[in-house]
Amino acid sequence: MxxxxxxxxxxxxxxxxxxxxxxxxxxxxxxxxxxxxxxxxxxxxxxxxxxxxxxxxxxxxxxxxxxxxxxxxxxxxxxxxxxxxxxxxxxxxxxxxxRARYVFVTRADRGLDIASFDDPRLKTLKIGVQMVGDDGSNTPPAHALAKRGIVDNVRGYLIYGDYAEADPQAAIVRAVASGQIDVALVWGPTAEWYAKASPVPLVLTPTPWLDGPQLPMQxxxxxxxxxxxxxxxxxxxxxxxxxxxxxxxxxxxxx
Incomplete structure (x- = not known):
């Protein structure tokens, strides 16, 4: 060289x-x-x-x-x-x-204060849950509801939403604010971000960090x-x- x-x-x-x-x-x-x-x-x-x-x-x-x-x-x-x-x-x-966990999102003026998957009101309230992918794969909160037989009153919202929109993940939080659903189960950072822009006050309550030995929420x-x-x-x-x-x-x- x-x-x-x-x-x-x-x-x-x-x-x-x-x-x-x-x-x-x-x-x-x-x-x-x-x-x-x-x-x-x-x-x-x-x-x-x-x-x-x-x-x-x-x-x-x-x-x-x-x-x-x-x-x-x-x-x-x-x-x-x-x-x-x-x-x-x-x-x-x-x-x-x-570290973050899923949260219950409700309207402040409803006074629901839901903090447990065993709350009996979840059997009748309209619930939104985040889903993963186009095949509707379940997130941990969806599994927690399903194992309690809470299925028919649950509506899924794709985590990634419609990428043609400016805020594709906002739909589930906005559905609570507008009254389309009564409570939503949302990944904490996402819920915090869109709740602060809500036209009506929303309450975010952390889920239990663990639902049984095999289903963490955090x-x-x-x-x-x-x-x-x-x-x-x-x-x-x-x-x-x-x-x-x-x-x-x-x-x-x-x-």
Whole structure:
């Protein structure tokens, strides 16, 4: 190898970290988590990471529907997916950076104060539950209701909704506000985000964190990298540990 070739290799090796990219796959229309305008809390957190590491933040926008990990992270389209379940086996999960659970959403003026799946009123009230995917797969609250025989008075709302709309996940919360349904079971961060914009006051009451030994309602949330990417996972864990107060402050801003 000539001197010029060796010099080039040494120059590249010494290139500043700012020359690198932080490649992130995120949902372009999934508030309060992320959107293409960078308004979600996941946007804010990865922006901080990229800035601290001196990297350029590069997004691949992809709806977080079924199959998105295979089509993005595993396909090499990105190196990091924020906001993924800590127990998802398809990825190498970082340390959790927040925990959330499902909540009961009701109108304040109804005074329902439902806090248990065993509340007898659930047998007659109109209930909305979030469903996953076009096949209507059940979320944990839907399973909890079904095992109690509460089925006929339940209406499903797809988690991802209609992506042609600006707020595809808002329908279930808005249905409570308008009186179409009496109570909804909604993932906490989603419920908080849309309840604050409701034209009528809404009450959000956490579900029990566990419904029987096999049905948790509360989950830890991490960032996901490829399982073999130990270097990035280690770096992210270190950052999340060192900047816990900063992350908590960002999350608090989104309630």
């Amino acid at each position: 000539g001197r010029c070739g060796l010099a080039l290799i040494l120059a590249l090796a010494a290139a500043p970290a700012s020359a690198a990219e932080l490649r992130v796959c995120a949902d372009p229309n999934n508030m309060p988590f992320s959107n293409a305008k960078g308004e979600g809390f996941e946007n804010k957190i990865v922006e901080r990471i990229a800035a601290d590491w001196g990297r350029t933040l590069k997004y691949t926008w992809w709806a977080q529907r079924r199959g998105n990990v295979r089509s993005t992270l595993k396909a090499g389209e990105c190196d990091l997916i924020p906001g993924i379940g800590s127990t998802v086996e398809m990825v190498g999960a970082t340390r959790p950076y927040y 989950f830890d949330v991490s960032m996901g990298v490829r399982r073999e990417d130990n270097k990035l996972r280690t770096d992210l864990n270190a950052w999340l540990g060192a900047h816990k107060a900063d992350v908590d402050a960002i999350l608090a801003g989104y309630r």
